[in-house]
Amino acid sequence: MNASSTRFVLAARVLHWLMAAMILSMLFIGVGMVASVSERHEWLIGIHKPLGIAILVLAVVRLIVRLRNPPPPLPVDLPPVQKLAALASHWLLYALMLVIPLVGWAMLSAGGYPVMLSSSLRLPPIFPVSPVAFAVLRHAHAWLAMLLFLTFLAHLGAALYHGLIRRDGVLPSMVGGRSK
Amino acid sequence: MQASPPLSGSSIVLRFALIAAILLITVLALGYVGGWLAPQRLTAQRMVNQLQANAGVFPGFRRNHAKGVCVAGYFDSNGQAQPYSAAQVFAPGRTPVVGRFAIPGGNPYAPDSSVPIRSMALRFTQANGLQWRTGMNSMPVFPVSTPQAFFEQLQAQQPDPATGKPNPAKVAAFFAAHPETASFLAWIKAAKPSSSFATEGYWSLNAFVFVDASGARHAVRWRMVPEANADTSTAQGADYLDADLTQRLAQSPQRWHLMVTLANPGDPTDDATKAWPSDRRDIDAGTLVLTSTEPQESGACRDINYDPLVLPNGIAASDDPLLPARSAAYATSYLRRTSEEAHLPGTAVAHTQPEIK
Numbered sequence: 001m002n003a004s005s006t007r008f009v010l011a012a013r014v015l016h017w018l019m020a021a022m023i024l025s026m027l028f029i030g031v032g033m034v035a036s037v038s039e040r041h042e043w044l045i046g047i048h049k050p051l052g053i054a055i056l057v058l059a060v061v062r063l064i065v066r067l068r069n070p071p072p073p074l075p076v077d078l079p080p081v082q083k084l085a086a087l088a089s090h091w092l093l094y095a096l097m098l099v100i101p102l103v104g105w106a107m108l109s110a111g112g113y114p115v116m117l118s119s120s121l122r123l124p125p126i127f128p129v130s131p132v133a134f135a136v137l138r139h140a141h142a143w144l145a146m147l148l149f150l151t152f153l154a155h156l157g158a159a160l161y162h163g164l165i166r167r168d169g170v171l172p173s174m175v176g177g178r179s180k
Numbered sequence: 181m182q183a184s185p186p187l188s189g190s191s192i193v194l195r196f197a198l199i200a201a202i203l204l205i206t207v208l209a210l211g212y213v214g215g216w217l218a219p220q221r222l223t224a225q226r227m228v229n230q231l232q233a234n235a236g237v238f239p240g241f242r243r244n245h246a247k248g249v250c251v252a253g254y255f256d257s258n259g260q261a262q263p264y265s266a267a268q269v270f271a272p273g274r275t276p277v278v279g280r281f282a283i284p285g286g287n288p289y290a291p292d293s294s295v296p297i298r299s300m301a302l303r304f305t306q307a308n309g310l311q312w313r314t315g316m317n318s319m320p321v322f323p324v325s326t327p328q329a330f331f332e333q334l335q336a337q338q339p340d341p342a343t344g345k346p347n348p349a350k351v352a353a354f355f356a357a358h359p360e361t362a363s364f365l366a367w368i369k370a371a372k373p374s375s376s377f378a379t380e381g382y383w384s385l386n387a388f389v390f391v392d393a394s395g396a397r398h399a400v401r402w403r404m405v406p407e408a409n410a411d412t413s414t415a416q417g418a419d420y421l422d423a424d425l426t427q428r429l430a431q432s433p434q435r436w437h438l439m440v441t442l443a444n445p446g447d448p449t450d451d452a453t454k455a456w457p458s459d460r461r462d463i464d465a466g467t468l469v470l471t472s473t474e475p476q477e478s479g480a481c482r483d484i485n486y487d488p489l490v491l492p493n494g495i496a497a498s499d500d501p502l503l504p505a506r507s508a509a510y511a512t513s514y515l516r517r518t519s520e521e522a523h524l525p526g527t528a529v530a531h532t533q534p535e536i537k
Contacts, residue, residue: 015293027210028209028210028213030211031210031213031214031215032214034214034224034508035213035214035215035221035222035223035224035225036215036223036504036508037222037223037224037227037504037505037508037509038326038327038501038504038505039501039504040504041504041505041507041508042489042497042503042504042507052231088387111483111485111514111518112483112484112485113311113485113490113491114309114310114311117309119391119491119493119496120310120493121310122309122310124309129483131482131483131517131518131521131522132518132521133523134514134518135484135515135518135521135522135524136521136522136524138515138518139519139524141288148291149210153203153206153207156202156203156206157203160198160199160202161199164195164198164199165192165195165196165199167187
């Protein structure tokens with residue numbers, strides 16, 4: 001009851017920072033590979049697919065950790081609109097980190113591509129082959145990723161606002177360096 | 181929570197500015213990596229835009245090799261390539277194939293005689309679910325060795341709005357500036373548009389790497405060698421290739437031998453303009469048997485992107501820089517034509533503006 005009231009549990013903090021690095025890398029890999037015709041195109045795609053599946057798996061684990069360990073409460077003096085924004089953006093982040101990899105997997109399935117995580121490891125298709133579905137899912141994959149990037153920017157901006165301007169307990173609750 | 185001394189007004193402004201700067205740098209970094217802030221970078225989108233500028237936009241069709249026909253059949257492996265590649269397709273046995281014959285260019289209504297080049301694309305579906313996709317051309321070498329040079333070639337060949345034809349001076353200037361095109365130019369000078377897809381040989385052009393069961397790597401190129409004899413008859417009309425293929429397949433399946441050429445150490449694997457010396461070892465890996473054909477509008481090949489980097493375990497990309505560019509450009513073409521099939525808003529009329537060099 002002591003630490004958990006002001007800080008996220010260790011598992012939540014480890015997952016947060018690990019996935020922060022993975023997801024931010026993923027966003028840059030995604031836009032970079034699509035815009036490249038060099039050998040980068042190939043090795044970035046080679047990273048993109050297994051990394052996406054790793055994010056999907058970790059997102060499920062993280063959702064379980066979150067549901068079992070309620071996060072520390074937000075500061076009592078936080079305006080209600082900011083509390084709502086925090087709640088909504090966190091659940092939007094959870095939704096996107098689950099949905100975007102699934103859309104990517106479904107998109108490759110719909111395009112008739114073998115979903116390869118390595119030169120020999122193939123995932124089964126999760127969507128019937130359909131060019132129309134491919135096009136819709138491929139665009140959705142990109143637009144949802146852009147939404148994730150914007151939500152990430154809001155999240156980063158809010159974290160810095162809490163850490164630098166309000167200087168309340170929100171940032172330490174996830175950084176975890178400061179013992180209480 | 182420990183109490184912090186209140187911030188001064190100027191300190192708050194500075195801290196907000198710092199937060200804004202961090203967010204802005206993040207946005208700019210993504211914009212740069214994604215190419216939006218680096219318009220001079222050659223991207224797949226620009227390559228496909230240039231193909232569209234040269235040929236026009238034909239919604240639903242491939243942006244290159246737009247005119248074609250679907251075929252189906254199988255590959256009978258004899259096992260002779262198995263010591264060099266662990267791919268299941270090279271184990272003795274049969275692998276189903278869905279393929280496509282086509283002619284280069286972005287116009288799906290171009291006359292068959294408009295170019296002396298034909299292409300064969302194949303998708304082998306292994307029993308283990310892995311696939312091998314390959315797109316081959318009926319010429320032994322490619323004109324250029326880099327994506328940038330290919331883009332410049334397309335720019336040089338863009339029709340002049342005044343004449344509707346490429347400007348000969350620009351085309352000549354391009355080839356003069358690219359001596360690596362000499363082998364291709366020598367080939368095309370003697371080439372005649374064939375009256376049949378079935379009598380043509382098709383080359384992989386790019387080098388690949390076979391990986392054997394022990395993990396050892398072998399640089400290779402491959403080609404499909406037809407059993408049908410070269411046809412010297414001259415065909416009539418604009419659309420004779422489909423009819424010829426239908427007629428031949430009605431009589432009997434059409435066969436090719438998959439010949440795999442093993443490189444010697446030092447043979448270039450990153451330069452599709454250079455043929456390897458003719459004394460390199462060839463392996464007859466088996467027989468491609470095509471048994472049926474369908475129109476591309478309704479056939480099984482329509483929705484397949486013959487991306488040459490969809491490869492099974494046992495075949496890998498070489499260091500040829502054209503391969504990732506082909507893969508990227510084919511993906512862009514595939515997204516555009518499937519988006520048009522899906523009637524997504526903003527498709528079919530987009531990207532018709534030619535680039536100004």
